[in-house]
Amino acid sequence: MLGPIQAVELLLTTPNHQIYSAGDKIFEIGSVGEVMYGVIEGTVELWIESQVVETISAGDVFGEGALVQTPHLRASTAVAKTDCRLALVDAAHFKFLVQETPLFALEVIRSLSTRLRALKAA
16 A cells, blocks of 8 residues: 555646645536545535535545546545646546555545545445
């Protein structure tokens, strides 16, 4: 398994990074997704209706569905809880990360599995 530090190091290889301020909406439920996001710094909340369903921190990813389903509509709203630096991972870079570091794929699957279990329990 990758630790948060190793995951952040991998995310730093992504050519596209974006800065969000606390309270900024990253994407909205129902919008079309084309990239997944990796948290390099900060914390992001995922909202469904008026409830926080998950808090994502450095080294974790969210929005993975955009890379495995086409077209993909976002299932939640992502909001920066704190000031954040996010890696925007498109399909090509995702394939590169998985090829170069197979453990990265396991981390993405783990993240998805954890998120699904939490949603089912809610």
